[in-house]
Amino acid sequence: MSSGSGNVQNGPAVSTSSKKSLRVFSDDIWKNKTAKINAELFTLTYGSIVSQLCTDFQRDFNKVNDQLFAMGYNIGLRLIEDFLARTALPRCDTLVKTSEVISKCAFKIFLNMTPQVSNWSNNKDVFSLILDENPLSDFVELPMDASKELWYSNILCGVLKGAMEMVQLDCDVWFVSDVLRGDQHSEIRVKLNRILKDEIPAGED
Amino acid sequence: MAIQTVLIINKSGGLVYQRDFLASSTKLSSNDYLILAGTLQGVTAIASQVTPKALQISGSNLSKAANETEYSIPYAGPLGVKDQKEDMGSFLPPDYFTDSFASWSKSGLKHVTTDQFSLFLYQSMTGMKFVAISTQSSTSNMAVSFAENFLRKAYCLYADFVMKNPFYEPEMPIRCELFDKKLTEFVQHL
Numbered sequence: 590m591s592s593g594s595g596n597v598q599n600g601p602a603v604s605t606s607s608k609k610s611l612r613v614f615s616d617d618i619w620k621n622k623t624a625k626i627n628a629e630l631f632t633l634t635y636g637s638i639v640s641q642l643c644t645d646f647q648r649d650f651n652k653v654n655d656q657l658f659a660m661g662y663n664i665g666l667r668l669i670e671d672f673l674a675r676t677a678l679p680r681c682d683t684l685v686k687t688s689e690v691i692s693k694c695a696f697k698i699f700l701n702m703t704p705q706v707s708n709w710s711n712n713k714d715v716f717s718l719i720l721d722e723n724p725l726s727d728f729v730e731l732p733m734d735a736s737k738e739l740w741y742s743n744i745l746c747g748v749l750k751g752a753m754e755m756v757q758l759d760c761d762v763w764f765v766s767d768v769l770r771g772d773q774h775s776e777i778r779v780k781l782n783r784i785l786k787d788e789i790p791a792g793e794d
Numbered sequence: 795m796a797i798q799t800v801l802i803i804n805k806s807g808g809l810v811y812q813r814d815f816l817a818s819s820t821k822l823s824s825n826d827y828l829i830l831a832g833t834l835q836g837v838t839a840i841a842s843q844v845t846p847k848a849l850q851i852s853g854s855n856l857s858k859a860a861n862e863t864e865y866s867i868p869y870a871g872p873l874g875v876k877d878q879k880e881d882m883g884s885f886l887p888p889d890y891f892t893d894s895f896a897s898w899s900k901s902g903l904k905h906v907t908t909d910q911f912s913l914f915l916y917q918s919m920t921g922m923k924f925v926a927i928s929t930q931s932s933t934s935n936m937a938v939s940f941a942e943n944f945l946r947k948a949y950c951l952y953a954d955f956v957m958k959n960p961f962y963e964p965e966m967p968i969r970c971e972l973f974d975k976k977l978t979e980f981v982q983h984l
Contacts (some may be wrong), residue, residue: 601931607922610867614893617825621886622885622886622890622891622892623884623886624882624883624884624885624886646859649949666956666964667964669920669958670918670920670922670949670957670958671884671954671958672889673918673919673949673953674918674946674949674952675885675891675918675950675953677891677895677896677898677946679896679898680898680919697901700971704930755920756919756920788900788921790805790898790899790917790919790920790921791838791839791841791842791843791902792838792839792841792842792899792900792901792902792903792917793842793898793899793900793901793902793919794900794901794919
């Protein structure tokens with residue numbers, strides 16, 4: 590191990606402190622340490638799940654939204670372990686840092702995309718993720734009856750909620766716009782309710 | 795450093811996984827292991843509550859950079875990974891990670907040495923605890939960082955073969971053969 594500043598620069602411990610190094614760090618993990626599959630397989634699998642749910646719930650799209658959210662939540666509870674094992678990033682001390690890790694690192698590793706973070710509320714407890722491209726919704730056109738009610742990629746909201754809950758951030762996550770509904774861009778809103786201080790494991794500061 | 799036992803403790807202090815890798819190790823009943831896991835959980839919590847006065851005073855004005863370097867664990871090389879063609883789940887060869895990384899446990903129990911063996915404890919941000927008991931009594935920092943590397947890899951295996959198993963219920967005892975197999979191979983290659 591080399592000592593001094595050179596090593597500190599490369600380590601993940603400080604990579605959140607500068608934007609560039611977090612990006613370089615996540616690019617490296619995505620490129621060199623994560624197995625890859627064809628994205629179309631993923632897109633089409635998700636598509637078949639959603640269409641099956643629409644049939645099962647007899648086109649009651651509010652129920653489909655809820656079900657997708659619940660499925661995502663269960664994924665998030667588990668996916669966070671994979672994310673942490675892969676990156677070993679330190680705990681985020683502000684929501685700003687959390688938003689950077691989510692957009693530059695988590696989305697990059699699992700979906701190979703980097704949403705933009707914007708629309709911060711004044712007290713920095715609500716932010717938006719703007720998805721320019723969304724691999725889930727490639728090849729998708731919503732049918733007429735669904736275009737006002739269904740949030741096609743609602744599973745993502747559930748994943749974010751579940752994953753953040755496991756690191757003691759109690760959040761609300763919801764879609765506010767979606768290109769599939771004819772909006773300019775897809776936007777996910779994330780609101781931090783509170784930090785579950787009692788549940789932070791002993792020994793962490 | 796031969797690993798004698800690996801334990802995994804969930805965030806509520808329950809033992810979810812226990813495995814002996816050496817036949818000769820003294821047999822404890824599964825109930826004893828449960829008690830051991832609960833005790834470790836309690837001792838970790840107590841250990842993080844008692845801090846030397848000097849650190850309590852200087853802790854607040856320690857610069858963050860110094861803090862981060864101090865808890866950074868160096869990468870210890872391809873420990874336990876047999877060769878580059880090995881199937882590594884959702885990870886790509888040559889190794890699960892190749893950077894130094896920060897320890898999540900800053901003031902909890904990390905290492906216990908006795909004259910017969912040493913116990914190492916790795917804690918994830920979600921509160922899972924990974925415990926390895928090695929047959930050597932070691933007090934060096936080197937051994938601790940080796941153990942943290944080994945246990946982070948065990949955490950990677952856990953993330954792959956336990957969390958991605960749809961029939962595994964979180965917080966419940968781990969009964970996943972694939973995880974067993976991978977972990978055993980991994981310990982044998984150490």
